[in-house]
Amino acid sequence: MSFLPNILFAIVLIIGIGYFSKNIKKLIRNIKLGQPLEVSDNKSQRWxxxxxxxxxQSKMVRRPIAGLLHIIVYLGFVVINIEVLEIIIDGVFGTHRIFSFIGSLYGVLIGTFEILALLVFIAVIVFWIRRNIIKLQRFWKSEMTSWPKNDANYILYFEMVLMTLFLVMNSTDVHFQAMNSGNVISQFIAPWFNGLPETTLYMIERSAWWLHIVGILIFLNYLYFSKHLHILLAFPNTFYGSLKPKGAFNNLEAVTKEVKMMMDPNVDPFAAPAEGAEMPAKFGASDVQDLNWLQLLNAYTCTECGRCTSECPANLTGKKLSPRKIMMDTRDRLEEVGKNIDANNGEFKDDGKQLLGDYIAAEELWACTTCNACVEACPVSINPLSIILDMRRYLVMEQSAAPVELNNMMTNIENNGAPWPYNQMDRLNWKDE
Incomplete structure (x- = not known):
């Protein structure tokens, strides 16, 4: 019976990590539904x-208040969870604070963890106030419906509970308090439990210990369904982010070749295409499978912070476009496609839907000024503009569905060699006036 808690802990750990692994495999599968993209250049710059x-966090601190609070929570998340390693070892082998053998250094570590836990708790409260009481405008845009809004709050509650459990665990651990080292914050909480029998303190400490590790496993598995997936994906997303200058257009190789042939006087325009020459099945993108895998990774990495939308000049002037919504819609459609594949034994069956039209309206796409403000603002190198341009390309090249003004301009270029509706011979008539 003495091994029962260890066996139970091992089972909980295996279930938690196993379910997390299953979701990560699904995530990778969904991202790989995108078109291939070569991004192996200039690795030193990528690192x-x-x-x-x-x-x-260099782009986070451009907004100092949110940036500083985020750094505190980020550091707390990373550093405090080093302590999870000790919990796992103690849980599997039945030990208690296995790392305490390192002496005074252990006290320094736990003391640092406790200070960070308190700072994280305070930062999370400030985040909650900014979101729910002050109601910053970027958190209350039209795309922030019940789930995105609630999801953000659930994460804040999770973090508050986990930090509280960590401090309560330390405060009621009689042996740890007796060490009188590392209990920087918990020494002020411990008096709350004065007068309780040692057995009761033990039960409270064990309950907090179990709830803390189970809470971490639940939070770990919640990431897949949450905007907090960026905790994991920010690293590959920033590594594989585009190194091209902002505004550089990604020309289609097939179209480039065709234009070069048209400009080559030695090429027979009536010759049959070379054997093996392939044209793309579709110009641009109308659904998530037409986007490249990096754009799909972008969609999963989106933090829904709204910095992109708050910087978007089209959105600021009342247009329907919201770069954040573009990323959220892409992720939602990708999830829908993934569930379709799961339900049909690994094969996607046409559901009569697509990203363009069912999720993102043409009006949103054409409202974009292509200024790259959203790309510059994103703290984790997401590029909503690339998706907008690919979908515009589909509208123009596949459906001839560009706005009248754009169609007129392209017609003028084709007929007159310029975007203006004047014959080349008439362009200098203005000088006679």
Missing amino acids: KNMAMIALG
């Missing part, structure tokens, strides 16, 4: 970007 943006 630097990941270190500066994902690890160093």
